[in-house]
Amino acid sequence: MLLETHDLHVRFSTQNGALHAVDGVSLGVGRGESVGLVGESGCGKSTLAKAVLRLLPVAAGRVLFDGQDVGTLSARDLQPLRRRMQIVFQDPFGSLNPRHTVESILTAPLVVHGLGDRQERRRRVEEIVGQVGLSSSALSRYPHEFSGGQRQRIGIARALILKPDLVICDEPVSALDLSIQAQILNLLVGMKRALGLSYLFISHDLSVVRFISDRVLVMYLGRIVESAAGDDLWQAPLHPYTRALMQAVPDPARRRQAPALSGDLPSPENVPPGCRFHPRCPLATEICRRQDPAFRELRPQHAVACHHAEA
Amino acid sequence: MAATVETSGIAPVGRRALRAFLRNPTAIVGSLFLAFVAMLSLMAPWLYPEDPLSMVARPFLWPGQNPAFPLGTDSLGRDVTAGLVWGGRISLAVGLAATCLGVSFGIVVGSTAGYFGGRIDNLLVRLIEIFQTLPSFLLLVVLVAIAQPTIETVTFAIAIVTWPTVARLVRAEFRTLRERDFVTAARALGFGHIRIVMLEILPNALPPIIVTASVLVATAILMESALSFLGLSDPNLVSWGSMIGSSRELLRSAWYLSAIPGIAIVCTVLSINLIGDALNDALNPRSPGIE
Amino acid sequence: MASPLLDVRGLSVRFPTGSPVIDFGFHIEQGETVAVVGESGSGKSLTALAIMGLLPRRAAATGTIAFRGVDLLALPEKERRAIRGRQVAMVFQEPMTSLNPVMTVGRQIGEVLRRHEGLSSAAARARAIELLDLVRVADPHLRVDDYPHRLSGGMRQRVVIAIAVACRPSLLVADEPTTALDVTIQAQILDLLDRLRRDLAMALILITHDLGIVGQWADRVVVMYAGRKAEEASPHELLAHPVHPYTRGLLAASPRLSAGANYRQGPLEEIPGTIASAAGEPGCPFVPRCDLVQPSCRVAPPPLVELGGGRLVACPIAAVPEAVHAS
Structure with a gap:
């Protein structure tokens, strides 16, 4: 595995006490694999991404990147790893510094990591800009001169210029128009093939995750509740939350049908006891209110945390 | 593939702001007047090579009485015009130097507190609060009184009472900017703290700092004048404040002696404030001045 | 036949910098749900604001917006205010x-x-x-x-x-009412809007970018592109047999959960370029992104062609039956 987390916990302190944003997550991303992470707002998916990159402190558990414990490395020893794992953000407006030209945005990582001389850096910047589908005339411009889709290309170029092994994509197409989404998704697939990348692809959009992923993890209130490879999840989801998510995707086949799931998303400040999904779950019974279900493999490569998954 | 870049032809932020600034008539008026004062002050050694404190004519010449002394002379027969020109030098120099010092220190403290947060922030915020709870003019008077009134100590003392304003502002800016995705991206790319602070965050925090600094120059000039008025200034140098101070007993008989440097202070401070307002409009992305 | 509840004809919205809505029209009957679909820059939100009379001051709206036979654009502000909020109400995207x-x-x-x-x-x-x-x-x-x-x-x-x-309005305009919400909550809100439409006998204009929502909740769909109507149809017709190249491209470009597309089976179809690329050109605004361009497309925007069953398409290929059936 290129990336592994073991029982990872991330906490924030709030006025009402500790908030468990990530509450015991174990996952793995293999070399060249594309792992989708699905969940709604407040489930902790972006927090998980930042903790993996050590942009947030880890409260407990471990993050291993290529066998090295990211959490315990010194800042100096972390630096070579930073080169190998990168992130693409959701907001194409907030993720680029408005005061820098595209060239300076793309050159800075090379300078910081001491890569190449001036000419070599210029060559690499021009190469990556071409690879993400922009012309080199873009280099002298500022971010505000580009459309959302083009900015996202710049953000992808910045993530890829250091030739990383793992890229965490945090909702990279959610802020884009439909016709632009396809362009960016195809670009990400193309770059994955060309550079042999691994993706941890975070999104709330199941269709997008289904397209880009080899394996999918479903997250609810800080936990992974289901994980499955390939089409298994989509064909035969085991967790009632996964099923509810899939049914909530608008579909012409369900004309004017009431939604599957009632109730509001609980706040991570106030996690229900027992199974954290039980207040919204159509299958909930007494045991769900009392006991937190274990995450167990029910079928090959298909694990779920639910007392009633066999039903 | 979409290699076409929309050519909206918008200039970089700085140039855009400059254009918006130059479209603003109050900015032009303020800048022209300030440039005029600055030019006179710079040329003082050539315009009035003689020491402005030397007695050159009959005392109490009213403005216009003698064409050689267009603004008249004071109770000791010193040339008011020369005093005004030399005094402007002191006022502007102290205003600019004190602001530079105060702003630099404020940026260092504010950016450190805002960027690192946590315990460092707590500590620095306490420090800022201590300075802000003290009445600033009293503190200024005490500082100058203790350290002997020379131009350096006055400058330094004004910087000491003004930096907390800047520090507060910079801290607030840094606290919001450090949460932006481009800063997170910089951290993920392994940029060092100094690089992130200086190259990523500070350029984005500059507009409000520039606006505040321009207003602080005006404040510093007023503070210097007030100190000089109270006699807390270098006795060997003329400043606008000291001119008013030394003639305050003659307010009824020779009011022009207080009025002329007073008008100079008001006009200079006003022009700086006009510039500050215009800068605020030009640099504030939400103002209609720029799209 | 009675006149529709709301009848928008020849609506244009002009700003000093350009015209984001051009000669746009549609109608809605009592109790009906009409979806207006488009991407950012399509003019769908400005159309909603024009119906509400909430356009920014710099904007000028021409054409007619007839509500129960009364042209709202011709009414003085005072009378519009009496209608707004009472008979015609709006729900915005950002509940915060x-x-x-x-x-x-x-x-x-x-x-x-x-x-x-x-x-x-x-x-x-x-x-x-x-x-x-x-x-x-x-x-x-x-x-x-x-x-x-x-x-x-x-x-x-x-x-x-x-x-x-x-105030029990007879028309509710909902501008991307669920875009800021989570998937499971989105379904609840759409269900609620539909229930209210039925229980309060309201007509609902649903402005959205999501073709899935359209298919599940709308009675009729109007597709907007760069300020103009590209296509109008029933959701079933539109999703099963899109005619306008933009609609077709949009459907092909969106991965659908039920279709099960995965990157290993090949890339998504793309619509090249961006919506802004045709600004200032005289012809059809979709020309720079279209693969079926005819000479006439560059001269003037193609007129709406009626295909029967209330279906309208602003594209010359609509007149070619094979093209329609081939899709």
Whole structure:
């Protein structure tokens, strides 16, 4: 595995006490694999991404990147790893510094990591800009001169210029128009093939995750509740939350049908006891209110945390 | 593939702001007047090579009485015009130097507190609060009184009472900017703290700092004048404040002696404030001045 | 035949910098749901604002917007205000910013009732509780005294909807009402809007970018591109047999969960370029992104062709039956 987390916990302190944003997550991303992470707002998916990159402190558990414990490395020893794992953000407006030209945005990582001389850096910047589908005339411009889709290309170029092994994509197409989404998704697939990348692809959009992923993890209130490879999840989801998510995707086949799931998303400040999904779950019974279900493999490569998954 | 870049032809932020600034008539008026004062002050050694404190004519010449002394002379027969020109030098120099010092220190403290947060922030915020709870003019008077009134100590003392304003502002800016995705991206790319602070965050925090600094120059000039008025200034140098101070007993008989440097202070401070307002409009992305 | 509830004809919205809505029209009958679909820059939100009479001052709207036979654009502001909020109401995308953070939910709902229906404070509060119950807010008598920040995003949007339907409008304009919400909450809100449409006999204009929502909830769909109508059809027709190259491209470009597309089977179809690429050209705005361009497309925007069954397409290929069936 290129990336592994073991029982990872991330906490924030709030006025009402500790908030468990990530509450015991174990996952793995293999070399060249594309792992989708699905969940709604407040489930902790972006927090998980930042903790993996050590942009947030880890409260407990471990993050291993290529066998090295990211959490315990010194800042100096972390630096070579930073080169190998990168992130693409959701907001194409907030993720680029408005005061820098595209060239300076793309050159800075090379300078910081001491890569190449001036000419070599210029060559690499021009190469990556071409690879993400922009012309080199873009280099002298500022971010505000580009459309959302083009900015996202710049953000992808910045993530890829250091030739990383793992890229965490945090909702990279959610802020884009439909016709632009396809362009960016195809670009990400193309770059994955060309550079042999691994993706941890975070999104709330199941269709997008289904397209880009080899394996999918479903997250609810800080936990992974289901994980499955390939089409298994989509064909035969085991967790009632996964099923509810899939049914909530608008579909012409369900004309004017009431939604599957009632109730509001609980706040991570106030996690229900027992199974954290039980207040919204159509299958909930007494045991769900009392006991937190274990995450167990029910079928090959298909694990779920639910007392009633066999039903 | 979409290699076409929309050519909206918008200039970089700085140039855009400059254009918006130059479209603003109050900015032009303020800048022209300030440039005029600055030019006179710079040329003082050539315009009035003689020491402005030397007695050159009959005392109490009213403005216009003698064409050689267009603004008249004071109770000791010193040339008011020369005093005004030399005094402007002191006022502007102290205003600019004190602001530079105060702003630099404020940026260092504010950016450190805002960027690192946590315990460092707590500590620095306490420090800022201590300075802000003290009445600033009293503190200024005490500082100058203790350290002997020379131009350096006055400058330094004004910087000491003004930096907390800047520090507060910079801290607030840094606290919001450090949460932006481009800063997170910089951290993920392994940029060092100094690089992130200086190259990523500070350029984005500059507009409000520039606006505040321009207003602080005006404040510093007023503070210097007030100190000089109270006699807390270098006795060997003329400043606008000291001119008013030394003639305050003659307010009824020779009011022009207080009025002329007073008008100079008001006009200079006003022009700086006009510039500050215009800068605020030009640099504030939400103002209609720029799209 | 009676005239429709709302009939928009030849609507153009002009700004000093350009015209984001050009010669646009559609109609909606009582109790109907019409979806207006488009991407950012399509002019769909400005159309909504024009119907509401809430366009920015710099904008000039021409054409007619006939509500119950009365042209709203010709009415003086005072009379429009009487219609707005009372007979025609709007729900915005962002429930956070469309509520006043320093006023309780109950006061905000009550305010509309006091202003439009002259209710007393006590009566307005009682109605506010009823309305919260109507939009399925749990414990309405407790929530009525809450401030917006105490509510979740979905709850806030329910409150916004409660305010919109407080005076039982006959037309509700919902501009991307679920875009800011989570998937499971989105389904609930759409269900709520549909239920209110039925129970209050309202017509619903649903402005969205999501073709899935259209298919599930709309009776008729109008596709907008760069300020113009590209296509109009029933959702079933549109999704099964899109005719306009833009609609076709959009459908092909969106991975659909039920279709099960995965990157290993090949890339998604793309619509090249961006919506802005044809700004200032005389012809069809889709020309730079279209793979079926004909010489006439570059001269003038193609007129709407009627294909029967209320179906309209603004593209010359609509006149070629093979092209329609081949899709």
